[in-house]
Amino acid sequence: MLVNGIWSERFQPVQASDKDGRFKRVTSSFRNWITVDASPGPQGQPASKAEADRYHLYVALICPWACRTLMARKLKKLEDIISVSVVEPFLTDECWKFGDYPGAQKDELYQYEYVHQLYTRADKNFTGQVTVPILWDKKHHRIINNESADILRILNNGFGEMADESIDLYPAELSGEIDTLNKYFYENLNNGVYQAGFAKTQQAYNEACKNIFNALDFLENKLQGKEYLCGNRLTETDIRLFVTLVRFDVAYYGLFKTSKKQIRDYQNVHAYMKKIYQLDGIKNTVNFDHIKQGYYSIKALNPLGIVPQGEPVGNSAAGAGYFRSALRMFKHRGS
Ligand SMILES: N[C@@H](CCC(=O)N[C@@H](CS)C(=O)NCC(=O)O)C(=O)O
Known part of the structure; x- marks a missing residue:
């Protein structure tokens, strides 16, 4: 600091x-x-x-x-x-x-x-x-x-x-619902995974895992028959969730020990994550190589810096082939 x-x-x-x-x-x-x-x-x-x-x-x-x-x-x-x-x-x-x-x-x-x-x-x-x-x-x-x-x-x-004013990620009529869901998912999932990863006691880790998987179960139910969470249109809540979901199987599952289940085990959540990934231009904001190399470089959690094998890995993140292989991983299970 x-x-x-x-x-x-x-x-x-x-x-x-x-x-x-x-x-x-x-x-x-x-x-x-x-x-x-x-x-x-x-x-x-x-x-x-x-x-x-x-x-x-x-x-x-x-x-x-x-x-x-x-x-x-x-x-x-x-x-x-x-x-x-x-x-x-x-x-x-x-x-x-x-x-x-x-x-x-x-x-x-x-x-x-x-x-x-x-x-x-x-x-x-x-x-x-x-x-x-x-x-x-x-x-x-x-x-x-x-x-x-x-x-x-x-x-x-x-x-x-x-900016493109036809896109409103925080529409006034949904602001209450968005604020409530944002707070819940921040506490239990977005920040919850860090609480599991950086827990200093078994009790703190157990607590964080309970919150994470309760939140994923809640999300799985909430997405039943829906494409997006609030008003069935893309809002900031979907963005805030996506960035955590897309890192889950690649980094949190292993490094943060959030290993009870993977995102690909949740049918609705997995389909939702893949759908957002494929929205125009979004896959360019996701770099699996940076995610994997970056998280596993946190010495406090991984002192020897060993990066686990398995897709996606490698230094070719910028190449289209990389995204194809990442997508194959996404298609591996679930829908
Ligand atoms: N509240 C901040 C959190 C940002 C944050 O924690 N960023 C991490 C990277 S994932 C960071 O820069 N960490 C460096 C540090 O904590 O020293 C936000 O949402 O913008």
Whole structure:
């Protein structure tokens, strides 16, 4: 983490837990907004004006939270408006690093080596955890927001006509249902898998697994006869779920020991995940190689860095053949 702008501790062992060994996620530090006319955000957050080519997303393709924002950028057709940099998948001792691992890039904006340099560029005395995604302002060289839940909403309606307004990922009439489901799935599944993976006691791990598989059973039932969760149209709830589901069999099942069942054992959930994967452009936001290499590089959980065999694996993530083989894996069981 950074302390007063200085990289001061090795990242790998730093994982907060409560007195019973439960993983505690840090809260995001930058929570400003973007709106069409720079009027404040929905909770009065200070906002900057939406402009083409002013904002940039820093993401890791291993990261479910970052990939939520990539999906929204794609679905809202903001690719020409907001640029992107992808970091390397491995968690280094100084956290996320830029480089030329296949599917990643160097930092074209500042030629930085590490993402933590962006945090100190934005705030030279920054103290806290360095995370992706980051929604960056290229004009004022600062972080607008580093909370994916906020960034999803910003991309959904902060850019007005610059985005595809026919797609609304958070329609007013479904907002109550979306908020309720988001909270439930965040606690039990999106963050639940991390609670299983980073549990420091058997009890904390057992608790997390119970929540995860209850949530998957609930989802399986809820999807019966439905394509999407809320109002039977694609909303941010589906995006938030997809990024966790698509990592489950590849990473969480093994590394986080969420091994009671796989997603492919849930007929409805599996079909739902595959359907979203095949929506226009979404498969380009999923890189199984980064996911697998990245998770298994977490030394706190896998000190020797051994990556298990089995598809999908390898360094050819960018190739179309890779996606075909990933799809074969998806077709392997279930529907
Ligand atoms: N609340 C944040 C969480 C982001 C987050 O935890 N990102 C992870 C990658 S999956 C990260 O950057 N971890 C580095 C660290 O915690 O030091 C969000 O949803 O945007």
